[in-house]
Every structure is written in C-alpha cells, then in structure tokens.
Amino acid sequence: MASSFSRILSSKRNIGILSLVGGSVTAGFLLHRDHVSAEHVRRRYPASAEFPDLRKHNNCMASNLTPAIYAKLCDKATPNGYTLDMAIQTGVDNPGHPFIKTVGMVAGDEESYEVFADLLDPVIKERHNGYDPKTMKHPTDLDSSKIQSGQFDERYVLSSRVRTGRSIRGLSLPPACTRAERREVERVVVDALSGLKDDLVGKYYSLTQMTEKEQQQLIDDHFLFDKPVSPLLTCAGMARDWPDARGIWHNNEKTFLIWINEEDHTRVISMEKGGNMKRVFDRFCRGLKEVERLIQERGWEFMWNERLGYILTCPSNLGTGLRAGVHVKLPLLSKDPRFSKILDNLRLQKRGTGGVDTAAVGGVFDISNLDRLGQSEVQLVQTVIDGVNYLIECEKRLERGQDIKVPAPIKQFK
Amino acid sequence: GTKKLNYKVEEEYPDLTKHNNHMAKVLTKELYGKLRDKQTPSGFTVDDVIQTGVDNPGHPFIMTVGCVAGDEESYEVFKDLFDPVISDRHGGYKPSDKHKTDLNFENLKGGDDLDPNYVLSSRVRTGRSIKGLTLPPHTSRGERRLIERLSVEALTSLDGEFKGKYYPLKSMTDAEQEQLINDHFLFDKPVSPLLTCAGMARDWPDARGIWHNDNKTFLVWVNEEDHLRVISMQQGGNMREVFRRFCVGLQRIEEIFKKHNHGFMWNEHLGYILTCPSNLGTGLRGGVHVKLPKLSTHPKFEEILTRLRLQKRGTGGVDTASVGGVFDISNADRLGSSEVEQVQLVVDGVKLMIEMEKKLEKGEAIDSMIPAQK
Numbered sequence: 202m203a204s205s206f207s208r209i210l211s212s213k214r215n216i217g218i219l220s221l222v223g224g225s226v227t228a229g230f231l232l233h234r235d236h237v238s239a240e241h242v243r244r245r246y247p248a249s250a251e252f253p254d255l256r257k258h259n260n261c262m263a264s265n266l267t268p269a270i271y272a273k274l275c276d277k278a279t280p281n282g283y284t285l286d287m288a289i290q291t292g293v294d295n296p297g298h299p300f301i302k303t304v305g306m307v308a309g310d311e312e313s314y315e316v317f318a319d320l321l322d323p324v325i326k327e328r329h330n331g332y333d334p335k336t337m338k339h340p341t342d343l344d345s346s347k348i349q350s351g352q353f354d355e356r357y358v359l360s361s362r363v364r365t366g367r368s369i370r371g372l373s374l375p376p377a378c379t380r381a382e383r384r385e386v387e388r389v390v391v392d393a394l395s396g397l398k399d400d401l402v403g404k405y406y407s408l409t410q411m412t413e414k415e416q417q418q419l420i421d422d423h424f425l426f427d428k429p430v431s432p433l434l435t436c437a438g439m440a441r442d443w444p445d446a447r448g449i450w451h452n453n454e455k456t457f458l459i460w461i462n463e464e465d466h467t468r469v470i471s472m473e474k475g476g477n478m479k480r481v482f483d484r485f486c487r488g489l490k491e492v493e494r495l496i497q498e499r500g501w502e503f504m505w506n507e508r509l510g511y512i513l514t515c516p517s518n519l520g521t522g523l524r525a526g527v528h529v530k531l532p533l534l535s536k537d538p539r540f541s542k543i544l545d546n547l548r549l550q551k552r553g554t555g556g557v558d559t560a561a562v563g564g565v566f567d568i569s570n571l572d573r574l575g576q577s578e579v580q581l582v583q584t585v586i587d588g589v590n591y592l593i594e595c596e597k598r599l600e601r602g603q604d605i606k607v608p609a610p611i612k613q614f615k
Numbered sequence: 616g617t618k619k620l621n622y623k624v625e626e627e628y629p630d631l632t633k634h635n636n637h638m639a640k641v642l643t644k645e646l647y648g649k650l651r652d653k654q655t656p657s658g659f660t661v662d663d664v665i666q667t668g669v670d671n672p673g674h675p676f677i678m679t680v681g682c683v684a685g686d687e688e689s690y691e692v693f694k695d696l697f698d699p700v701i702s703d704r705h706g707g708y709k710p711s712d713k714h715k716t717d718l719n720f721e722n723l724k725g726g727d728d729l730d731p732n733y734v735l736s737s738r739v740r741t742g743r744s745i746k747g748l749t750l751p752p753h754t755s756r757g758e759r760r761l762i763e764r765l766s767v768e769a770l771t772s773l774d775g776e777f778k779g780k781y782y783p784l785k786s787m788t789d790a791e792q793e794q795l796i797n798d799h800f801l802f803d804k805p806v807s808p809l810l811t812c813a814g815m816a817r818d819w820p821d822a823r824g825i826w827h828n829d830n831k832t833f834l835v836w837v838n839e840e841d842h843l844r845v846i847s848m849q850q851g852g853n854m855r856e857v858f859r860r861f862c863v864g865l866q867r868i869e870e871i872f873k874k875h876n877h878g879f880m881w882n883e884h885l886g887y888i889l890t891c892p893s894n895l896g897t898g899l900r901g902g903v904h905v906k907l908p909k910l911s912t913h914p915k916f917e918e919i920l921t922r923l924r925l926q927k928r929g930t931g932g933v934d935t936a937s938v939g940g941v942f943d944i945s946n947a948d949r950l951g952s953s954e955v956e957q958v959q960l961v962v963d964g965v966k967l968m969i970e971m972e973k974k975l976e977k978g979e980a981i982d983s984m985i986p987a988q989k
Binding site: 245246250253381435436440445 | 622623626627628629630662666669670755756757758760761785811812816817818819821
C-alpha cells in the first residue's frame with residue numbers, strides 16, 4: 202500500500218492532498234481512522250438551538266442522533282469543509298415512511314466516515330444488521346471462479362444483473378463535489394474506460410452532448426438514467442449542476458455499463474438476458490479489476506478500507522456496494538403466505554421489475570441480496586444463486602401441487 | 616472548503632450555454648473568476664448565489680433571475696454580479712440610483728371605488744428581512760427559529776384591528792389546517808425547483824408558520840421564501856383600505872422590531888433587502904382579481920398592460936393561467952419607485968381597464984383610450 206500511496210502523491214495533479222489529511226503523510230495513513238483531523242466550524246448558535254426536530258422522523262439517522270452526539274460533532278468539518286448538518290440534511294428533510302426505514306444521511310467525502318463516526322458507526326450497525334465498524338473487518342473477494350452452479354433455469358429467470366459502485370479516492374462525493382471535482386471524476390473514469398479491450402470495448406455518452414438518436418437508443422436499452430427526482434437524493438445535493446459531467450458508458454455488446462456521477466462517482470453494472478449469473482459475475486469482476494488497474498496506472502485508486510470496504514455516498518452501499526439480482530417468474534410462490542419469510546431466511550429482498558419502489562407485474566419479481574457489508578462479493582452472489590435456485594424449486598413444487606418448506610435462516614456474518 | 620481554489624477557473628465555471636436567466640447572461644468566466652474566492656462574513660459564496668440559476672436553465676419565454684442572496688452582505692460582496700442583474704431586471708436601475716420608500720397611505724389618490732362588479736378582491740403584499748440574520752437560502756435551523764421567535768413576539772403584541780394568532784406549520788391541528796386552506800392562507804412546502812435548488816425548503820416545516828389577524832385581512836408568512844411576507848387583503852375593490860391597513864400594519868411591526876434592536880434590512884440604494892433580487896425596492900406586489908373577459912382577448916391587451924406598467928397572472932398566482940376571464944393584475948415594478956407610486960399605478964390602471972371593458976361590452980372601440988407609456 203505504501204508504494205501505491207507514494208504513486209498518488211507524485212503523479213496526481215495539484216489537488217492539495219496534504220490539506221486532505223491535515224498534514225499527516227505517514228505511509229498508509231488512509232488506512233488508520235485516527236489520522237484524519239477534523240476542521241473546526243465557527244458556530245453562531247449553541248448546539249441545542251440547532252438540534253433538528255426529529256420527533257416525527259423514522260430513519261436510521263433520526264434513531265441514532267442524540268443531542269449529545271450532535272453537540273459533539275456539530276462544530277466539526279472534514280478537510281473539504283463538509284459538516285454534520287450537510288450529512289444529515291436529507292434525513293431531516295425526509296422524515297421517512299412508517300414501513301420503510303431510510304438511512305437519512307450521506308457522506309460528502311471519504312473522511313466523513315471518520316469525522317462523523319460517532320453517528321455513522323451506529324447508523325451503519327443498524328442498517329447492516331449489527332455490523333460493527335469499530336471491531337469488524339469487511340472481506341473483499343472478486344474471484345468469480347469460486348461461484349458454484351451459477352446458471353439458472355431460464356424458464357423462470359428472465360435476466361441476471363450485478364451492480365456496485367466505486368468512488369475515486371481524493372475527490373469529494375456527489376453530495377459535496379464541486380463542478381471541477383465532478384468533471385475530474387468524469388475525466389479520470391472515461392479515460393480509464395477507453396483502455397478496455399475485447400468484449401469490454403465500448404463508448405461514452407455524455408449527458409450534455411448526446412444526440413437525440415443516442416438518447417433514444419439508450420432509453421430503449423433501458424440504460425439512460427434521469428436527473429434524480431427523489432427528494433432523498435435532491436435534498437442531499439446530488440442533482441446540483443445537472444447534467445454537467447454526467448454520462449453513461451457501455452460496451453458494444455451492451456453487457457457492461459457504467460453510470461458516471463449519478464448517486465456515486467461510478468455505478469458499475471453487468472447484465473444479460475437469461476439466467477447465466479456466473480457469466481454476468483465473471484464479467485463484473487473482470488471489468489472492475491481492469492478498470493481499477495487502468496486508473497491505478499494513472500495514479501488514482503478507489504476509496505476502500507478494511508473496516509468499511511468500498512466507500513460510497515450512502516452508508517447502505519458500504520462494503521461490497523453489491524446488488525446481485527434476477528428478474529424471475531414466481532406467480533405461485535409469490536401468492537403463498539410464506540413467501541416473505543422464505544425470502545427473509547434466504548437473506549433476499551424482492552422489488553418490482555421497475556426497481557426499488559415499484560410493484561411486481563405478472564408475477565415477475567426482482568430478487569436480490571439484502572446484505573452489502575460484512576460478506577464478500579463472492580459470498581453474496583452465491584447467496585443469491587442458492588436462494589433463487591431454492592425459490593425456483595418451490596415454484597416447481599407448487600406447480601406439481603406439492604408443498605414447500607420454509608428454509609432455516611442463513612447465518613448473517615460468515 | 617479551500618479545495619475548490621486548487622482548480623482553475625475554467626474547471627469550475629458552470630456551463631451556461633443552454634441557459635436563459637439573468638444570472639447566465641451576466642456571469643462570464645472572468646466575472647466568475649473574480650468572485651469565486653470571495654465569501655460574505657456568514658460564509659455565502661458565489662456558487663451558493665448562482666446554484667439555483669445553474670440548476671434551472673430557464674424557459675425561452677420567461678426570464679428568471681437565476682441568483683439569490685444568502686444575507687444582506689451578498690448584495691455588496693457580489694456586487695459585480697448583482698448590479699448588472701438588478702439593472703436588467705429592474706429596467707436599467709443603476710448602481711448610483713436611489714430608491715424612494717413611501718409607506719404613507721394618505722399619499723395615495725383615490726383607490727376606494729374600483730367597481731365591485733369587476734374587481735373581486737384586492738391585495739397588497741411585500742417582504743421584510745430582519746437585519747443581522749441570514750436569508751432563507753443560508754439560514755441554519757437555530758437562526759430560522761430565532762427569526763420565528765422574534766416575528767411571533769412582534770406579531771402577538773399587535774392589538775386593535777391587528778390582533779391575531781400564530782399557527783406554526785409543524786404543530787397546527789387538522790382543524791386549523793383545514794380552516795387555513797379554506798381561507799386560502801396556508802402556504803405549502805415549496806416544490807418549485809427555483810426555490811428548492813436555492814436551499815429554501817431545508818428543514819421544512821421547522822420554524823415556518825402563518826400569522827393572521829382575527830378579521831382575516833392581514834396575514835404574515837414566516838420563513839417561507841423570505842423572513843416575513845406581509846399580506847393585506849379583502850374581498851371587493853377598496854384598494855385604498857387594503858393599502859392603509861398594509862402601511863399601518865407594517866409600520867407597527869417595524870416599530871416593535873426596532874424596539875428590540877432588530878430593524879429591517881434596508882438601504883437607500885436597494886430599498887428593502889429580500890432573498891430574490893426581483894423583490895428588491897418595495898418588494899411590493901399590489902393587485903386585484905378583476906373580470907376582463909373582453910379586454911383580455913383584445914389584440915392590444917399586452918401592450919396596454921406594458922404601458923400601464925402592470926402585469927397579468929392567472930388567479931392561482933404566478934405560473935397559472937386565467938380562468939373565466941378573471942385575471943390577477945398587479946404592478947410590474949419593484950425598484951426605483953415607491954410603494955405609493957406602485958399602488959397608484961395599479962389603482963389608476965385597473966380603473967382605466969374597467970372603463971375599457973365597459974366600452975367593449977357596448978361594442979365600442981377603445982383605441983382612443985390607450986395610454987402613453989407611463
């Protein structure tokens with residue numbers, strides 16, 4: 202790690218890296234929590250006058266933010282100037298829903314997870330079912346050769362997809378980045394992607410410059426992302442300066458897609474029609490490793506540490522940031538009263554085929570992993586494969602008039 | 616933070632090529648470069664000022680302002696941006712011009728006899744900002760709550776025709792909310808991206824509320840788009856009475872604030888300081904809901920309005936269309952003329968347009984009545 206650190210220091214342009222860390226240049230400093238020094242914010246009113254009214258709120262931030270924690274953190278800022286008020290704004294502005302518990306806060310930069318650890322750690326613990334960043338380590342494993350039986354019955358599985366996010370170390374995240382930083386993310390990533398080869402060769406479509414024809418094609422392929430309308434995102438400042446420095450890259454075969462500067466620096470998606478999850482995950486791992494190698498050649502790296510795994514904007518996406526899923530036909534099973542319990546025990550979640558916040562249509566569900574942090578990519582994808590195979594077995598049994606069993610719950614942290 | 620300054624100006628300068636608002640027309644790369652390392656004492660930067668204009672490119676037909684102030688000092692620190700925007704928006708108003716404030720309702724001539732067969736209601740509104748505190752795009756929760764506390768203290772001490780009650784948004788009962796909706800008093804959380812992108816809806820509904828007098832003719836919004844929005848209104852065409860109540864109420868409120876060492880933001884160049892540069896000067900919009908079904912379809916309607924220095928809106932407010940030939944007609948100007956002068960234009964102009972409407976009803980021409988540019 203020391204050699205890659207010194208590479209960053211020598212080849213990156215004048216980004217003021219020393220100002221990022223308050224002067225400490227110890228090799229490997231970014232791996233140690235205590236070396237990030239917080240800046241002090243001058244405040245006009247006492248913490249008690251500023252403490253948000255969270256009595257009608259139901260999100261992870263509101264559940265964990267006490268007046269004492271607020272008082273301790275409210276006058277701190279990351280070296281980039283990101284404050285607690287900024288981090289929690291989305292959760293203050295969006296009280297939540299009685300049934301869905303949102304996270305209610307975001308990170309503005311990598312250092313947010315250190316400077317505001319007193320709030321983020323318990324939020325992470327709650328959201329990730331007990332994962333304790335203070336004591337636990339997150340395993341990263343992108344060796345797709347370890348996957349077993351990753352080909353689904355295509356009479357049931359219509360498509361397979363794996364997505365994650367990656368952040369470029371040294372640049373602020375979407376809630377806090379300036380236009381110049383956002384443009385730098387775009388430049389760094391697009392430059393690296395142009396070095397991909399073989400089945401990964403592709404093209405970048407900038408949102409500000411795409412032609413109408415290109416736009417229509419991307420819409421038809423279901424690749425185009427819109428300006429965020431969800432207040433969860435807009436209140437966190439992620440839609441600022443839209444569509445400046447936003448774009449979509451995909452390979453010519455349309456099986457590997459990258460979103461630039463949407464909710465994260467990058468969202469990386471591998472997908473195919475049909476049930477070959479193994480091949481989807483193979484390409485996912487290979488593509489990610491290639492992109493990482495290409496940015497490292499240019500003196501950059503992804504935000505990652507051994508406690509939180511890959512660092513992304515929303516605490517819910519820490520760890521692997523991975524959502525592996527299928528669109529699968531389960532018309533009989535989905536009507537069975539035990540469906541939710543089966544999913545829970547398999548550590549899977551269901552969504553409609555329009556994505557989060559949509560309902561299922563025609564008995565086709567989007568089934569994916571619940572967990573992100575505390576298990577590796579390989580483990581999570583295997584969980585999805587094993588789980589979906591079980592669901593298909595249940596569906597087949599119900600077709601034959603046989604009964605099904607609720608499986609024993611899978612162990613949380615392996 | 617200071618990270619921004621490590622990048623060159625052209626790397627930070629926004630892409631305004633597809634934009635059509637006052638800020639975009641004025642903000643060159645050079646000007647941006649000049650302003651980007653400045654901030655007001657409370658920490659408001661040029662990026663904060665322009666964010667709403669960057670995020671909302673505008674409309675080919677409507678010219679929005681595209682910038683806001685975060686505090687009184689914004690208009691000084693970012694003068695090189697605000698002065699030309701103010702000039703464009705306010706008919707060539709120069710940095711050396713002085714603005715006249717006149718809240719003496721007795722200086723208004725007439726205005727008590729607008730024909731009630733045509734004028735359904737009359738209304739005058741303005742905004743006020745409390746000196747020394749930051750504006751809605753920039754306030755923290757603590758400061759917004761202080762604004763609410765000071766405002767409620769002042770308002771609840773009013774008596775006589777101004778005796779009334781405050782309804783905080785976050786704790787009003789369902790019954791109170793229903794009543795305020797029926798009275799058309801309740802304001803909603805802003806949905807317009809012009810406002811949300813400027814950060815004015817943060818922490819909603821904390822420290823927001825509505826105060827109105829028992830007679831329901833004088834209404835104050837707290838912490839919506841400005842610290843205070845003050846509204847005087849009633850059914851019918853007695854604009855004179857509406858304006859009297861407006862002036863008297865405002866002056867009573869200002870006295871109380873001054874007694875507690877919190878006057879209103881005002882200076883002799885820009886008049887009353889408000890969040891949006893379009894509301895500088897008087898911040899006053901005085902208007903009526905008036906039935907002009909024939910005149911509004913006359914080919915010279917727009918020109919008549921322009922010459923009278925008036926503007927039309929639908930009866931739902933800005934961005935709505937008229938329904939049944941009923942229009943909201945109000946003054947177009949805010950800066951460079953006084954409250955009395957602006958309301959006088961409304962009174963005289965509406966009177967004239969009603970005469971025109973009556974002529975058109977009789978099948979007569981109105982060409983000889985069309986006024987010269989005021």
